[in-house]
Amino acid sequence: MQEFQVQKTDLHKTKIVDVDSAPLKDGEVRAKVDLFSFTANNITYGVAGDQIGYWQFFPAHGAEIQGLLPVWGFADITESKHADVPVGERLYGYFPPAEELVLSPVGVRAGQFIDGAEHRSALPQGYNVYRRVNAEPGYNGAFDEARALLFPLHVTSFCLWDCMKDNDWFGAEQVIVVSASSKTSIGLGFALHEDADAPTSIGLTSGRNAGFVKSLGYYDQTATYDDLSSIDTSKPTVIVDMSGNGDVLGALHASLGANMKHCLNVGLAHWEEGAANENIIKERSEFFFAPGHIQKRIGDWGAEGFAEKSNDFLMKSMVASKSWMKVREASGLEGLSEHYQAVCDGKFAPNEGLIVRF
Structure with missing residues (x-):
């Protein structure tokens, strides 16, 4: 072996x-x-x-x-x-x-x-x-590959969407998803796109991935790391950070200031760059641990209730993934x-x- x-x-x-x-x-x-x-x-x-x-x-x-x-x-x-x-x-x-x-x-x-x-x-x-x-x-075994690829990631996407919705979007009018091309981000973008009550979504990504992120059609706006000025910082904002890039996150927190209502730190797509930055507003930031949210919702809905709600989303996102x-x-x-x-x-x-x- x-x-x-x-x-x-x-x-x-x-x-x-x-x-x-x-x-x-x-x-x-x-x-x-x-x-x-x-x-x-x-x-x-x-x-x-x-x-x-x-x-x-x-x-x-x-x-x-x-x-x-x-x-x-x-x-x-x-x-x-x-x-x-x-x-x-x-x-x-x-x-x-x-x-x-x-x-x-x-x-x-x-x-x-x-x-x-x-x-x-x-x-x-x-x-x-x-x-x-x-x-x-x-x-159906024909879906095994897509399930292995997306279910572990998109269950986190579902939990992020559910957490924000459950908290009335933390009072935000827009959601910035950092590292918008990651598969977990794509799942979240899909969830926000499907929710008519969700705030405006902004997919933040690199210049080389901007075309792909736009082509998804999930985010209301696409912005790049080298053009953060295109983001309207006058709006109350929640950030979902999949990157772990401290420089990008610090720049966003600094430009938004009081309008940075909450920051959910999830992944480390740029893990070698670290997340430490003096401009990060720590008191309004939290590490998001999907298993913890799952346990909370199992307490709220029961195990079968969580499975039904999350599986419905996972099947829809998996089918939608065929397009990209x-x-x-x-x-x-x-x-x-x-x-x-x-x-x-x-x-x-x-x-x-x-x-x-x-």
Whole structure:
């Protein structure tokens, strides 16, 4: 069995490592990974690996300095010592970038189970749920690639839209989405576009991606990092920052001043540039953690209520993605190696999604 490791202190350094497959214990199953997506979001898991605990989900074999960046994808059960999870089950969920994963199913239901591995017990439960997709009404494997690419990102998009709406848009008349070409931003742009009550949306992006962002038709206005003066700073504004670029964020906060009503910090598309800047208004900024919002809404709506509302949005956004997203396939972990640096450096085309297939 092989796994794709990165160095925790330098995400650009990677290696593929051979690992012996562990024999199953009673109650465990072996899932052979079939495919997974790999985007800038997976790099963010590494950047925030220590603060949020992403390194803990799938500890790398060997040196402590090595880590595994979690990925979202599909796997098939090839061996089972659990009476309620037979060989042949197909799963959607959180996996290591590796050929297989041993799971300890608990809370087994018709449509899902939770990995009860002890080292994952204190981590956010949303990442430990595995969907038994063959039990889903109308499951169609033809959508597996789009689901692996977009569901993990667009559930955050849904939560951001819902959070802002639930807070009456923080009193804002416009929403600036920083790094508007990222797939999570595109999902949020879609949500705002579909909501007739949403404030005006502004997609902020680089000059090279401006044409693509405009072509989506989701944002009311497109602006570039080198032309922030095109943004009307007299309007009360909420910022959703997917970039982590401190200079851009500081410039926006400084120009908006009192009209910067709230800033939701989400991703780190420009993770190497850091978010520290003396102009950032910290008292009106917050780190947005989607699993926390999901737990809040499960408390408000119940698990089934959240699933119904979010899945309705996810299906619509996935169908809409056919108009802009192209899927690029890589073969196994060697294929991931070939594309990894481009994803890590933010050079992967915004209209493309990478799928690693074994």
